Amino acid sequence: MAARDRPEHQAPPEIFYNETEARKYTSNSRMIEIQEKLSQRAIELLALPEDTPCYILDIGCGSGLSGECLTDNGHVWVGLDISPHMLEVAREREVEGDLVHGDIGYGMPFRPGSFDGAISISALQWLCNADKKYHKPHKRLYTFFSTLYACLSRGARAVFQFYPENSAQVELITSQSMRAGFTGGLVVDFPNSAKAKKMFLCLFAGGGHQQLPQGLGTESDSDVKNQAGNSARQRWKDKKSAKFSRDWILEKKEKRRKQGRDVPTDSKYTARKRKTLASRR
Amino acid sequence: MKLLTHNMLTSNIIKGVTKGFPLVINPSRVEVQEVDFNPDFITRVLPKLDFTALKQAATQVGHADKLPEALPETADFGEDLQKTLHHVLLQVEVLEGELVCPETGRKFPISNGIPNMLLNEDEVS
Numbered sequence: 001m002a003a004r005d006r007p008e009h010q011a012p013p014e015i016f017y018n019e020t021e022a023r024k025y026t027s028n029s030r031m032i033e034i035q036e037k038l039s040q041r042a043i044e045l046l047a048l049p050e051d052t053p054c055y056i057l058d059i060g061c062g063s064g065l066s067g068e069c070l071t072d073n074g075h076v077w078v079g080l081d082i083s084p085h086m087l088e089v090a091r092e093r094e095v096e097g098d099l100v101h102g103d104i105g106y107g108m109p110f111r112p113g114s115f116d117g118a119i120s121i122s123a124l125q126w127l128c129n130a131d132k133k134y135h136k137p138h139k140r141l142y143t144f145f146s147t148l149y150a151c152l153s154r155g156a157r158a159v160f161q162f163y164p165e166n167s168a169q170v171e172l173i174t175s176q177s178m179r180a181g182f183t184g185g186l187v188v189d190f191p192n193s194a195k196a197k198k199m200f201l202c203l204f205a206g207g208g209h210q211q212l213p214q215g216l217g218t219e220s221d222s223d224v225k226n227q228a229g230n231s232a233r234q235r236w237k238d239k240k241s242a243k244f245s246r247d248w249i250l251e252k253k254e255k256r257r258k259q260g261r262d263v264p265t266d267s268k269y270t271a272r273k274r275k276t277l278a279s280r281r
Numbered sequence: 282m283k284l285l286t287h288n289m290l291t292s293n294i295i296k297g298v299t300k301g302f303p304l305v306i307n308p309s310r311v312e313v314q315e316v317d318f319n320p321d322f323i324t325r326v327l328p329k330l331d332f333t334a335l336k337q338a339a340t341q342v343g344h345a346d347k348l349p350e351a352l353p354e355t356a357d358f359g360e361d362l363q364k365t366l367h368h369v370l371l372q373v374e375v376l377e378g379e380l381v382c383p384e385t386g387r388k389f390p391i392s393n394g395i396p397n398m399l400l401n402e403d404e405v406s
Contacts, residue, residue, distance in 0.1 A: 053322035055329070076322055076371075078286050087395050096316075098286040102398035106405050107294035109398045111302060114289040114329060134402050143405075147294065153329075 060123025105140035145180035155207025
């Protein structure tokens with residue numbers, strides 16, 4: 001994702017997720033599908049006891065897509081979000097969970113030991129931004145993690161899927177979570193793929209030693225790796241147009257246009273073969 | 282807002298508030314919504330509950346008539362009590378009203394069933 005596309009650079013979450021943006025989460029089937037997949041994986045990483053209905057906190061629940069996944073898995077949940085419009089959409093969708101309007105950077109307004117686990121889909125990166133002049137990201141992250149630690153029962157897990165902007169952000173987030181007493185760390189699914197790569201911060205709130213789960217697509221088997229490498233190279237080759245073809249020239253012009261350069265407009269003459277001298281006579 | 286959520290909510294994120302529990306409910310509209318009965322969940326969530334606070338909250342919203350004064354000591358509750366707890370915890374829904382912090386008197390409005398726990402910068406520690 002290019003830096004300028006990141007929503008958290010455009011406006012604070014309570015402003016960015018306005019009515020139009022919130023509407024997308026009910027109408028855009030692609031967005032819904034992605035959210036569902038991420039939620040399913042996050043719930044898997046929570047490693048809750050089987051066939052037991054648990055009480056789960058959904059941090060940055062938005063329109064309740066992740067919550068619906070929790071409901072499908074038989075859990076009861078409470079969602080917390082800062083955007084009133086997203087919560088409005090969640091109400092309209094008649095999600096089963098209860099909703100609370102709040103800012104996670106000010107801490108979790110819950111009693112100690114309330115929840116059996118917490119999930120959060122694409123919300124954590126918002127905390128790394130200073131949207132108000134008095135916002136200090138490291139302090140907000142620390143308040144968030146320490147109050148979250150308190151409201152989880154011992155041995156519970158918190159799984160955050162997030163889109164870090166750079167490695168400094170990952171470092172900031174993990175260090176603040178460890179300071180708050182959590183153990184655990186990053187689980188990266190499909191680390192070799194630019195598109196399918198997904199980061200999950202998997203945290204444990206006390207309760208003895210727990211093994212960090214393995215990311216998907218990280219089999220150390222060399223054959224698998226080779227295959228993946230080959231196919232990736234093949235795909236790259238397929239994606240590129242043949243050199244000097246019309247498509248290749250159009251792509252090149254488009255790239256330059258994006259760089260803000262002066263580029264002649266495309267027309268039916270673009271990349272047309274020149275007539276040979278013989279035919280002109 | 283369900284009373285189960287209320288039983289977990291505190292206002293201890295406000296600067297200087299130590300416990301912030303239980304929040305007082307001033308309801309203006311309360312509804313009962315049908316939720317599937319799940320005895321396993323009730324059993325699981327019981328140890329986390331503060332029963333005194335639940336009884337108090339149920340009284341405030343006017344649904345306390347069937348709740349006993351205290352929970353029986355035995356682990357097995359029988360279906361009747363479980364159903365009552367299910368009703369009070371998950372089916373009673375406060376749609377409009379406000380929550381009041383027991384220590385500072387700070388009010389948190391509830392609109393459309395969503396309590397607004399947002400704070401101002403000067404209220405946060």
